[in-house]
Amino acid sequence: xxxxxTLKSMLLTxxxxxxxxxxxEDNKGSAFSPLLKDDTYIEQFTPFLENAARGAxxxxxLFCAVIQRDEVSPRALRxxxxxxxxxSDGLEDNPNTPADALxxxxxxxxxxxxxxxxxSFASHRNLCPELAGLLFNDCxxxxxxxxxxxxxxxxxxxxxxxxxxxxxxxxIKDSSSSGSYHYGSRHSYSSNGELSKQNKAEILCxxxxxxxxxxxxxxxxxxxxxxxxxxxxxxxxxxxxxPSLPIxxxxxxxxxxxxxxxxxxxxxxxxxxxxxxxxALTERLKAQExxxxxxxxxxxxxxxxxxxxxxxxxxxxxLYATRKIKHTLNTLIGSSHKEExxxxxxxxxxxxxxFSALQYIFTDQNGKLDRHNYLLFLSKLNALSVDGEAxxxxxxxxxxxxxxxxxxxxxxxxxxQNTDGCRDTLTFLNxxxxxxxxxxxxxxIKLVQRWLKKYDTxxxxxxxxxxxxxxxxxxxxxxxxxxxxxxxxxxxEINHKLENLPIKDKVSVSLPENSFELAAIGRSQRxxxxxxHYASGCASGQYVIFGLKVNGSMxxxxxxxxxxxxxxxxxxxxxxxxxxxxxxxxxxxxxxxAMRNEGEMxxxxxx
Numbered sequence: 001x002x003x004x005x006t007l008k009s010m011l012l013t014x015x016x017x018x019x020x021x022x023x024x025e026d027n028k029g030s031a032f033s034p035l036l037k038d039d040t041y042i043e044q045f046t047p048f049l050e051n052a053a054r055g056a057x058x059x060x061x062l063f064c065a066v067i068q069r070d071e072v073s074p075r076a077l078r079x080x081x082x083x084x085x086x087x088s089d090g091l092e093d094n095p096n097t098p099a100d101a102l103x104x105x106x107x108x109x110x111x112x113x114x115x116x117x118x119x120s121f122a123s124h125r126n127l128c129p130e131l132a133g134l135l136f137n138d139c140x141x142x143x144x145x146x147x148x149x150x151x152x153x154x155x156x157x158x159x160x161x162x163x164x165x166x167x168x169x170x171x172i173k174d175s176s177s178s179g180s181y182h183y184g185s186r187h188s189y190s191s192n193g194e195l196s197k198q199n200k201a202e203i204l205c206x207x208x209x210x211x212x213x214x215x216x217x218x219x220x221x222x223x224x225x226x227x228x229x230x231x232x233x234x235x236x237x238x239x240x241x242x243p244s245l246p247i248x249x250x251x252x253x254x255x256x257x258x259x260x261x262x263x264x265x266x267x268x269x270x271x272x273x274x275x276x277x278x279x280a281l282t283e284r285l286k287a288q289e290x291x292x293x294x295x296x297x298x299x300x301x302x303x304x305x306x307x308x309x310x311x312x313x314x315x316x317x318x319l320y321a322t323r324k325i326k327h328t329l330n331t332l333i334g335s336s337h338k339e340e341x342x343x344x345x346x347x348x349x350x351x352x353x354x355f356s357a358l359q360y361i362f363t364d365q366n367g368k369l370d371r372h373n374y375l376l377f378l379s380k381l382n383a384l385s386v387d388g389e390a391x392x393x394x395x396x397x398x399x400x401x402x403x404x405x406x407x408x409x410x411x412x413x414x415x416x417q418n419t420d421g422c423r424d425t426l427t428f429l430n431x432x433x434x435x436x437x438x439x440x441x442x443x444x445i446k447l448v449q450r451w452l453k454k455y456d457t458x459x460x461x462x463x464x465x466x467x468x469x470x471x472x473x474x475x476x477x478x479x480x481x482x483x484x485x486x487x488x489x490x491x492x493e494i495n496h497k498l499e500n501l502p503i504k505d506k507v508s509v510s511l512p513e514n515s516f517e518l519a520a521i522g523r524s525q526r527x528x529x530x531x532x533h534y535a536s537g538c539a540s541g542q543y544v545i546f547g548l549k550v551n552g553s554m555x556x557x558x559x560x561x562x563x564x565x566x567x568x569x570x571x572x573x574x575x576x577x578x579x580x581x582x583x584x585x586x587x588x589x590x591x592x593x594a595m596r597n598e599g600e601m602x603x604x605x606x607x
Contacts, residue, residue: 067091074098092120099128106131110138122148122155129156136162141173143199150206157214160207164221169200204235211244218245222253234597237280247288250281251317254310275566278306299328303349304566312352339378343388351388360395361402377407386414390422397430404433404445409458416459420571425458427533428466432473444473460577467528483541483564485513487595494594498587507584509591510547510554515539521547524554526576529561543570544595548588560588567592 067077067090077094078101091097091105106121118139121131132155139145149155150163162168172195195203207213208221218239240250254277282300289296297319299305309316314332322328329336329344333355344351362374391398391414402410414422432448435441451465452458488511495508512518515535522530529545537543544564549557558580561571569589572580 068094072096074101077101092124095125097124097126099126099131102126103128103131106134118142118145119148122146123152125152125154127152127154129159132156132159140168140171143172143174143195143203146172147199147203147206150203150210153211155210155212157212157217160210160213161217161220164204164207164217169203170194172199172203174199201234205238208235208238209242211242213242213244215245215249218242219253234276237276240277240280241284247281247285248317248320251320254278254281254306254316274310275307278304278310279567282306294323297322297328298325298345299332299350302347304563304568305350307566308350308352337375337378339375339382342382343378343386346382346385347388349389349392351392354388354391357391357393357395357398361399377411380411381414384411384415386422387419390414390417390419391426392423393426393430398426400433401426401429404429404448405452405458409452412458413462416457417463421460421463424528424533425463425466428463428470428528428531431470431532432466463528467531470531480515480535480539482513482515482518482535482538484511484538484544484546484595487511487544488513490595490598494591497594498591501587503583505550506552507587508549508552510549510557512538512545512547518545521545521554521559525557525559525573527559527573529559529573534561544592546588546591548584548591558584558588560585560592562592567596 066072072094074096077091077097091101097105102121102124118135119142121127122135122139122145132149132152135145135149136159146163149159174196204221208218213221222236222239239245254274282305285296285300289301299309299319300316302308306316309319319328319331322331325341325345326336329341332350332352333340340355343354347354358377359369359374362370362377364370391410398410405413410426413425417425429448433441433444435444447469448466452462455461455465491509491511498507498509501507510521512521515530515532515538518535518538519530522528525547528534534543534545538545541564544562545559547554547557547559555575558572558574560569560580562569569585569592572585572588574580
């Protein structure tokens, strides 16, 4: 190890250029590293650096090289910052620079000359309240500086609160703005216009995620905005992921008030905002469960679990304190038999509607439940590993199906088809049989039973028979206009973004605006999406269904069905019910997200 005398000799004998190279290129563990860790050496070392570099014009560069070394302690950095004979450029880039030295350096930077960048100061981990206030006032028009302040956990809550105000955001200019600004200046703004929605959303999301944001400021961001623009909506989602926000408080903030209607009669985006918030909070709960197993009630980890609880009138905050699935199921359906628990745990979603439907078909006219046979049927479903969503249809509709094909028929449909196929088959069967005329209903029952006797199958063939029968016997359904036509003005913009993606085939969105256009997709794809059930769901706004054409062809494309409110992908199929590649699924989710966010698509939907 070199001692101080050796270092002195080295400094005095090396040419300035060689000394600079030695400091810049020196690796940890070699000559300079042990000495740079010692505060006393640094204090004696400084004059030698000055003497070695004097006359070379590289003093600032040499000091900057030393200052940026990780080995230099905060005390030594403070000494270097106050060393008037040398420069201190780079102090803001060293994470060890103490707050007082950082503040002193900032004053030196802005005193009498232009400050070219404040981002490093704003993002420094030792940012003090005084410096944060200076940056907020002096750099208010700089997007990169304000975003760094928004992200920095050291930024005081008062600055974060001021930064989220609309009048503050309107002063910030996009990152493309150019030009220097002088300390104390308040009017040297770029002429590039106001901050874009995307950059405004980035700042608000950074504030929402900042662990130093107080609960009062969180409540302001969540509840005190008069309008719900896409930039604010994204910040609500980020807020749900803030590690400083207790989950119990986040759950208490969720509500399901009736969605008001706009002037055009279309519901405003409150329900979509709530859906996005519950999705974001669910992601946080899943991360918590992954880090600490059995710390989260399983009901919150299910698909759309939080949203479903809210929609059905349950109090998520009260359920959060419950860890045992038995207690949870008792709260949800008033019962917790082992067979019910098994079906509930296995199902992807909260299938409370399924339990209601199954109990309905085992309840007599006097309202008495045949619990023995109900549980026996559940045990058979569990033996087949059926997902509860397979029977997620209305109780009266399921009873009609049971009366026609029997309990064994229901089990065979569930056994031979996947979850979506089973639910669709039962929905089609109920639609075929639904008639106000008893004679017509009896005729249809005989036709279905005759078909089953002839072919003796409850799989895909039965599904397709009922699908085609519904279309044929139902005649031409009345044309229904879809809620999703409100997204039609975004399709060209979304397709333009799809064109610029690095993928082999050309992909484009085909968004049906009415039942005729939906039926055309169903015919091209040879599957059941064109049926009355799906058209009704699109007309009511329950579903959003669209196709992704591949190279301009729907036949070679894919169809996707989303729950408009929760954002869940319900079904996806290719031609003749073929499987969908993962890449297409990601693109479809990105397109749906863009429809709900006024054309703003995920930066890299293929990631």
